[in-house]
Amino acid sequence: MMAVLDGGAANPPPIWLMRQAGRYLPEYRAIRSKVPSFLDLCLDPDLATEVTLQPIRRFGFDAAIVFSDILMTPFALGRSVRFVEGEGPRLDPIDEPGIAGLAVDRVETALAPLFATVSKVRESLDPDKALIGFCGAPWTVATYMVAGRGTPDQAPARTLAARKTASFQRLIDRLVDASVTSLIGQLHAGADAVQIFDSWAGILNERDFGRWSIGPTVEIVRRVREAVPGARIIGFPKGAGLRLERYARETGVDAVGLDWTVPLDYARERLQPHVAVQGNLDPIVLLAGGDGLDRAIDGLIEGLAGGRFIFNLGHGILPETPIAHVERLVGRVHGTS
Amino acid sequence: MMAVLDGGAANPPPIWLMRQAGRYLPEYRAIRSKVPSFLDLCLDPDLATEVTLQPIRRFGFDAAIVFSDILMTPFALGRSVRFVEGEGPRLDPIDEPGIAGLAVDRVETALAPLFATVSKVRESLDPDKALIGFCGAPWTVATYMVAGRGTPDQAPARTLAARKTASFQRLIDRLVDASVTSLIGQLHAGADAVQIFDSWAGILNERDFGRWSIGPTVEIVRRVREAVPGARIIGFPKGAGLRLERYARETGVDAVGLDWTVPLDYARERLQPHVAVQGNLDPIVLLAGGDGLDRAIDGLIEGLAGGRFIFNLGHGILPETPIAHVERLVGRVHGTS
Numbered sequence: 088m089m090a091v092l093d094g095g096a097a098n099p100p101p102i103w104l105m106r107q108a109g110r111y112l113p114e115y116r117a118i119r120s121k122v123p124s125f126l127d128l129c130l131d132p133d134l135a136t137e138v139t140l141q142p143i144r145r146f147g148f149d150a151a152i153v154f155s156d157i158l159m160t161p162f163a164l165g166r167s168v169r170f171v172e173g174e175g176p177r178l179d180p181i182d183e184p185g186i187a188g189l190a191v192d193r194v195e196t197a198l199a200p201l202f203a204t205v206s207k208v209r210e211s212l213d214p215d216k217a218l219i220g221f222c223g224a225p226w227t228v229a230t231y232m233v234a235g236r237g238t239p240d241q242a243p244a245r246t247l248a249a250r251k252t253a254s255f256q257r258l259i260d261r262l263v264d265a266s267v268t269s270l271i272g273q274l275h276a277g278a279d280a281v282q283i284f285d286s287w288a289g290i291l292n293e294r295d296f297g298r299w300s301i302g303p304t305v306e307i308v309r310r311v312r313e314a315v316p317g318a319r320i321i322g323f324p325k326g327a328g329l330r331l332e333r334y335a336r337e338t339g340v341d342a343v344g345l346d347w348t349v350p351l352d353y354a355r356e357r358l359q360p361h362v363a364v365q366g367n368l369d370p371i372v373l374l375a376g377g378d379g380l381d382r383a384i385d386g387l388i389e390g391l392a393g394g395r396f397i398f399n400l401g402h403g404i405l406p407e408t409p410i411a412h413v414e415r416l417v418g419r420v421h422g423t424s
Numbered sequence: 425m426m427a428v429l430d431g432g433a434a435n436p437p438p439i440w441l442m443r444q445a446g447r448y449l450p451e452y453r454a455i456r457s458k459v460p461s462f463l464d465l466c467l468d469p470d471l472a473t474e475v476t477l478q479p480i481r482r483f484g485f486d487a488a489i490v491f492s493d494i495l496m497t498p499f500a501l502g503r504s505v506r507f508v509e510g511e512g513p514r515l516d517p518i519d520e521p522g523i524a525g526l527a528v529d530r531v532e533t534a535l536a537p538l539f540a541t542v543s544k545v546r547e548s549l550d551p552d553k554a555l556i557g558f559c560g561a562p563w564t565v566a567t568y569m570v571a572g573r574g575t576p577d578q579a580p581a582r583t584l585a586a587r588k589t590a591s592f593q594r595l596i597d598r599l600v601d602a603s604v605t606s607l608i609g610q611l612h613a614g615a616d617a618v619q620i621f622d623s624w625a626g627i628l629n630e631r632d633f634g635r636w637s638i639g640p641t642v643e644i645v646r647r648v649r650e651a652v653p654g655a656r657i658i659g660f661p662k663g664a665g666l667r668l669e670r671y672a673r674e675t676g677v678d679a680v681g682l683d684w685t686v687p688l689d690y691a692r693e694r695l696q697p698h699v700a701v702q703g704n705l706d707p708i709v710l711l712a713g714g715d716g717l718d719r720a721i722d723g724l725i726e727g728l729a730g731g732r733f734i735f736n737l738g739h740g741i742l743p744e745t746p747i748a749h750v751e752r753l754v755g756r757v758h759g760t761s
């Protein structure tokens with residue numbers, strides 16, 4: 088994994104899956120049932136360490152990703168964050184006075200449980216496995232903070248950004264500060280690399296993509312590397328499509344995550360010359376299994392493993408995914424089946 | 425409008441807006457309040473004609489689009505379709521026996537009110553204004569039929585397509601048949617052009633994009649032109665991003681609709697050589713108004729009006745959009761303000 092982030096190719100490619108610690112695993116569900124809420128699990132270093140390691144033990148993935156959530160950033164900024172079973176996250180929608188009142192001085196303390204989890208995982212994890220820390224990108228986190236929940240088109244945040252641009256910029260600036268603190272803390276605690284999840288980058292128009300996705304990412308990358316020279320950073324601007332090359336060239340990340348809609352020839356010709364690429368098996372194809380899964384795996388390896396490539400899904404693994412399909416995937420990528 | 429679809433450029437460019445007949449207009453809301461449901465409005469040729477013409481009278485758009493809905497296709501196939509106020513459409517989710525039982529012989533009769541509306545609008549509309557008919561693309565309509573409602577990721581249809589491919593192919597085939605009947609009927613009734621809305625094309629992986637978006641569109645275009653030689657057809661594969669060039673080259677459409685995320689240099693360099701382009705002002709920018717709106721309008725005209733270009737939004741107009749912003753937009757595009 089780290090060899091690819093450091094600039095080399097690897098064959099077979101390293102593999103991990105977004106949301107690999109999650110509800111499709113019975114051992115995860117057993118731990119989850121011990122705590123009242125998802126947030127409690129994120130904030131308990133012992134339990135979070137355990138669920139982080141579960142998929143490594145079971146499947147032998149090449150990287151672990153610390154069990155946490157992109158909404159730990161607003162939580163650390165003092166905002167109320169609840170996870171409603173079956174409905175997703177709920178926050179108190181932030182307004183202009185709320186933005187003006189955001190204080191970043193409490194972020195490092197609030198994230199202490201996350202940093203503790205990273206340390207504990209790194210202690211237990213084989214040295215040849217990478218540990219990935221992460222945060223949500225400022226734009227994506229802002230969409231939840233403004234709307235108070237997930238939205239299909241992120242209209243509340245986009246409208247605020249268009250109508251009250253100075254206030255929205257202030258929100259983004261505070262989220263950049265908090266993200267930098269979070270990523271530096273995770274790297275200092277033992278993360279080998281960090282990933283910035285910009286799950287809603289794709290919704291932005293061209294001008295706003297530069298302003299709200301690329302700009303803050305550039306700033307985070309610069310400040311993290313200032314504190315942690317040579318820090319390896321993966322960016323995942325989901326849905327960025329035609330703007331992926333710009334993102335790869337301008338942000339300074341070492342690797343770009345690709346959702347499942349990105350054609351492999353584009354990734355090979357336009358992205359791999361600049362960065363490593365990570366992705367992009369369709370989670371539905373993994374869910375469905377069968378010959379279609381084998382063909383998709385082989386197609387990805389044939390298309391991308393000649394260059395810098397980390398095998399992953401194009402989005403998080405679906406909770407209904409059969410474990411046998413994940414075993415089949417890992418075996419086929421590692422060349423052991 | 426028709427000059428651009430016929431292969432020429434026009435300066436100033438023609439302009440119309442997706443959902444230009446809709447809730448942002450008080451005169452629309454007045455008509456809507458006279459009928460119990462949205463579907464009743466679609467099925468009443470007198471009222472549908474009136475709301476189709478309202479935005480032409482008020483703003484002087486260069487094209488009218490018949491008031492209807494993409495879910496008229498499952499309705500015409502005999503499926504139950506309800507529109508729940510504030511919640512969106514509801515259908516009885518279709519299963520394999522339901523797919524096997526779909527009969528296309530009733531489609532033409534069921535769509536008679538739509539064809540009547542087209543005829544009535546064409547009679548009242550100035551000859552220099554174009555009338556656009558439309559249907560939903562088979563893939564997009566199928567996502568609603570399988571899930572029974574709008575879904576954030578179209579997982580139900582994608583899962584059915586991956587697991588029960590033959591059944592899903594049968595559903596798509598029947599939707600192609602019904603779409604062809606609908607578009608031919610609208611063209612015979614007086615539509616000058618037709619648009620195929622593939623609102624969820626963007627979610628598909630590369631292989632499925634070819635199979636479920638491009639393939640059915642190719643078939644519709646071929647069969648419509650067989651019945652109506654020279655029929656002008658606009659395709660709108662929303663979110664297609666990196667696959668837009670392929671769509672423009674392979675489907676045979678005369679124009680491609682662009683959502684607001686498509687960079688203008690890509691549209692100019694990779695799409696306009698093959699097709700006319702239509703779009704792609706961000707609806708949020710129109711909603712917000714001000715200098716940002718003026719700059720975006722000017723940028724679009726500067727970027728695209730040198731080639732084949734129809735000014736539009738990148739998605740439907742938002743219900744909260746101030747009418748003054750639409751007046752400002754039309755005046756600026758037409759060069760009268």
